[in-house]
Amino acid sequence: MPNMRGRWARSPKEPPTNGELRDALTMLAQVVANQVQQGAQAPQTTTPGERVRDFMRMNPPVFHGSKVDEDPQEFIDEVCKILTIMDVGACEKAELAAYQLKGVAQIWFDQWKGEKGNDYVVLWEEFKIAFLNRFFPLELREAKLVEFMNLKQGAMSRGVSVRYAHWRYGFVSVDDLCRANGGGEIEEEKGARG
Incomplete structure (x- = not known):
């Protein structure tokens, strides 16, 4: 059997010292910590x-x-x-x-x-x-807008309802809203903001 020298070279019957156990546990903890860190950094790819x-x-x-x-x-x-x-x-x-x-x-x-x-x-x-x-299609969106504009809004102001309709039905500009509503009050509101 070859001659083993160094810290870990001891006969099988001799128990390790407290210092050797501490060093071994510290090294093991570092290995586990490194593996956890590498796992956390690896991107989670999904199929x-x-x-x-x-x-x-x-x-x-x-x-x-x-x-x-x-x-x-x-x-x-x-x-x-x-x-x-x-x-x-x-x-x-x-x-x-x-x-x-x-x-x-x-x-x-x-x-x-x-x-x-x-x-x-x-x-x-x-x-x-x-x-x-x-x-x-745009024609249906315009019809929905007119239907929406004719509903009673209760506490909701006309300006809020116009902005909601603009967002909900995807009109590009206030002019689109005016055309869909046939001019009227929206045109006046646009002029007031103008």
């Missing part, structure tokens, strides 16, 4: 399947495109809320939103994306605009 599973756990709405009571704007808003919480990129947002399209809406999406080519990557904003143009 596409895990992303879909996480998305589905959030109970996103489904959009068929053929049901009378479906609200396309509400679908976009709810899906966007979920995807923002999940911290999903623009490309994945469009893919996950499309996953919730069924029936007529799914057929539309497949054809729309097919026109762009197999390798084309659809981004969220592009998907959202195309989706709303198809299932919630």
Whole structure:
């Protein structure tokens, strides 16, 4: 048997000293701490399947495109809320939103994306605009706005209701609101701010 020299060279019958045990435990603690730190720094990558599973756990709405009571704007808003919480990129947002399209809406999406080519990557904003143009055209948005403007707002001021309608139905400017309302009070409000 070779001659072992040094700190750890002792016969099997001799117990280690307290100093040797302390040094060994300190070294072990450092190794464990290094492993924990490396594990914390390693990015947590998720597979596409895990992303879909996480998305589905959030109970996103489904959009068929053929049901009378479906609200396309509400679908976009709810899906966007979920995807923002999940911290999903623009490309994945469009893919996950499309996953919730069924029936007529799914057929539309497949054809729309097919026109762009197999390798084309659809981004969220592009998907959202195309989706709303198809299932919630400007004419319907204007009709919704007029309906909204004719509702009694109670304590809500006219200015607040105009700003809400602008946000909710995606009008670009106050002029769009005026055209949808046929001029009238909104035009006066615009002039007062002007």
